[in-house]
Amino acid sequence: MSVKSILLCGFGAFGAQHALAWQQSATAPRLYVSDPDPAARDRAGALGLDHVTEDPSAYLDQVDLVDIVTPPRLHLSVALAALERGKHVFLEKPAVASVGEAKQLLDAVKRSGCSVQIGFVLRCHPLVEKAKTLLASGAIGRLLAVEGDFSGWKRMRDDSTVIENDGVHFLDLMRHLAGVPIHSVEARGVSLLGAQEDDDIRIDLTFVNGVSGRLRLGILACGELEDDFMPGAVTTKQLRLIGDGGNIVLDFNRNTLTQAQVSYTPKSGGWNVSPGSISSEQVIGVTPPSLLAKSFDLFVSAVESGAATLCGVGEGALEMASLLEAIERALVRKPLPQVALEKGD
Known part of the structure; x- marks a missing residue:
């Protein structure tokens, strides 16, 4: 099939970014918009989008694909309605709220035969x-x-946690680059500012x-x-891949990849470490709309060819929901008992 029309469900800040990205994509489809908020519909109209409605079902039969950018709690219901009408679905992260919802989504995808891509756009970043x-x-060896x-200094969202909003991107990338599922997880969080939500979190993973x-x-x-995805925020977004022959460091704010070589030779005290060459490269022109547009084009190509999508429901919804639930369980455990340390004179 050829994708010519898109229904964009949700026109908040990210919905507007999606509309811009669709317009910049090679697909350049006709856009339909649904949002229950009159102010959001007014914003869509002000941008020249003339197919705007409150009820997404009004346009479902007129489109080839549905892009869901609603609040996360509404993702599943909108996705199920689209799949039941035989529509392919692009679903923003976090895709679902629980493992149970992920299983419902997976079953609906199998029944429909439609393609679904979860919106982990960093997978198509040139550096990744x-x-x-x-x-x-x-x-970099093994x-x-x-x-x-x-x-970094970035506002916390009302409708999702730091883990659901930021962490899922890197959790997905870590799984994507490791190439295998996550076997176990430990997590510790603290609220040093005194609010209910943790403001500093550490997550430890073991892959299979x-x-x-x-x-x-x-x-x-x-x-x-400053973070390109969130103007006014000041963040660090770095991912380091450590091998037995070197490192690869990805910096998503600077759009750079640094590769460093090393050799280790055993000795009586452990290892001799011999650093080798270090090289760095930067990609130009990578912006939030350009990444979204690229991910949309990859999705449309998969739909039209019947190929696998960039991130399907198995990894992007079921595995991620299972991981998020495991992290949540780890964070609510009672803290380890404190042990007094001896003090010298």
Whole structure:
């Protein structure tokens, strides 16, 4: 089939970004918009979008694909309605609110035969694609660990947690680059500012192939640069891939990839460490709309060809929901008992 028309469900700040990205995409489809908020519909109309409604079902039969950018609590109901009408679905993250919802979504996808892509757009970032190629070529040897830092001064959203809003991007990338599912997770969070929600979080992962992962999230540590995705926010968004022959560091604010080589030789005290070459490259022109547009084009190509999508429901919804539930369980455990340490004179 050829994709010519899109129903965009939800026209808040991210919905408007999606509309711009669709207009910039190679697909350049006719856009239909639904949103229950009159102010949102007015904003869509002010941008020249003339097919705007309150009820998404009004346009479902006129479109080829549905792009869901509603609040997360509404994702499942809108997705199920679209799939029941035989529509392909692009679903923003977090895709669902629970493992139970993920299973409902997966069942609906199987019944419909439609394609679904979860909106983890960093998967199509040129630096991620380059890192994936480098890993496959053995450029840093055997992958041992993946470490991420997605933190900084950035407002916390009302409808999702720091983990659901920021953390899922890196959790997905870590799984994507490790190439295998996550086996176990530990997490610790604190609220140093005194609010109900944790403002500093550390997550430790173990993948089924033994690769370890570690992620820091939070709003307390000052970031390094203004965040292109959130004007006024100052964040750090770095992912480090650690191999037994080197490192790859991805910086998503600077749009740089740094590759460093190293060799380790055993000795009586452990290892001799011999650093090798270090090189860095930067990609130009990567913006939130350009990444979204690229992810949309990849989705449309998958729909039209019948190929797998960039991130399907299995990884993007079911695995992620299971991981988020495991992290939540870890965060609500009672803290470890404190042990008094001896003090010297």
